[in-house]
Amino acid sequence: MGNGSKYASSPSTVTFYVTNITAVKLLGLNGSKTTTSGLFGSSSYPTYLEIYECTRNADGSLTEGTTTVGKETDDTTNASVNLFIASLHASKIYKVVAAQYRGFLYEIAFQTPLPTADPLVDATPTELSLLSRIGSTDEATFQVTATDLKEHLTVTLTDDNGVFSVNKASISAEEALGGAEILVSFSPTTGGTYTGTITLTTRDAAPVTISLTGTVAYEMGDTNMDGAVDISDAVLAVNYVLGSADASAEYGVTTYGDMNADGTLDISDVVLIVSRILGASDQE
Numbered sequence: 001m002g003n004g005s006k007y008a009s010s011p012s013t014v015t016f017y018v019t020n021i022t023a024v025k026l027l028g029l030n031g032s033k034t035t036t037s038g039l040f041g042s043s044s045y046p047t048y049l050e051i052y053e054c055t056r057n058a059d060g061s062l063t064e065g066t067t068t069v070g071k072e073t074d075d076t077t078n079a080s081v082n083l084f085i086a087s088l089h090a091s092k093i094y095k096v097v098a099a100q101y102r103g104f105l106y107e108i109a110f111q112t113p114l115p116t117a118d119p120l121v122d123a124t125p126t127e128l129s130l131l132s133r134i135g136s137t138d139e140a141t142f143q144v145t146a147t148d149l150k151e152h153l154t155v156t157l158t159d160d161n162g163v164f165s166v167n168k169a170s171i172s173a174e175e176a177l178g179g180a181e182i183l184v185s186f187s188p189t190t191g192g193t194y195t196g197t198i199t200l201t202t203r204d205a206a207p208v209t210i211s212l213t214g215t216v217a218y219e220m221g222d223t224n225m226d227g228a229v230d231i232s233d234a235v236l237a238v239n240y241v242l243g244s245a246d247a248s249a250e251y252g253v254t255t256y257g258d259m260n261a262d263g264t265l266d267i268s269d270v271v272l273i274v275s276r277i278l279g280a281s282d283q284e
């Protein structure tokens, strides 16, 4: 459509390109102060407000819509003009055209969206402890909920040793609103205790951190905690029983050497370790 004969052949128009608005108002000043004859329009030459939707092209240029998404007119002669178009989308780009035949005694106001609340991100629990033997995997989960997200949640894993993994790199706003679950895996390849951090970030929200601790567990009998039960474990246990083991071996011996779980390490446990080694050999 065009202005055509419906409007003045040469109305005074102003054009704005705007975004982040939800409404436009064209407000005429009091024309009676200036003239008594048709300042604000007539049936032939109404004041009007038109809105076209534009789209941003890849090269940065705008393509303008050819039909109005909103249009108001006022053909009242010598009266205040108050044209209002609402229900616009803040995320869109609009071309706003205001026209009046005789002069520009009006003002245009744009309504911007009301500020929304900052996002609220919550994770439960915020500490995870995982326990796995070498070559195996332990898993744990935590729950994430978030409201008022302005974009997705980014899930960032910080793990210097590469023993942890997460099953999601991001969570959509919709998913977070309903509550999302994140699965954390711990897969150690060497012994030790590991730490890692998962950070949840999103626009306009403080980061939320989940602390990870991964502890390597060993088989009973693996007194030197090297991931295998063999004769060296029995030797260490014997040395411990005889009082000649290095103090640094104490944790492994007392934790993984008490085969009969009676609270003390003695020769009967050594016998059980040896039996286990022999049993394992028999199976091979």
Ligand SMILES: [Ca+2]
Binding pocket: 221, 222, 223, 224, 225, 226, 227, 228, 229, 230, 232, 233
């Ligand atoms: Ca061992």
Ligand SMILES: [Ca+2]
Binding pocket: 257, 258, 259, 260, 261, 262, 263, 264, 265, 266, 269
């Ligand atoms: Ca024992």
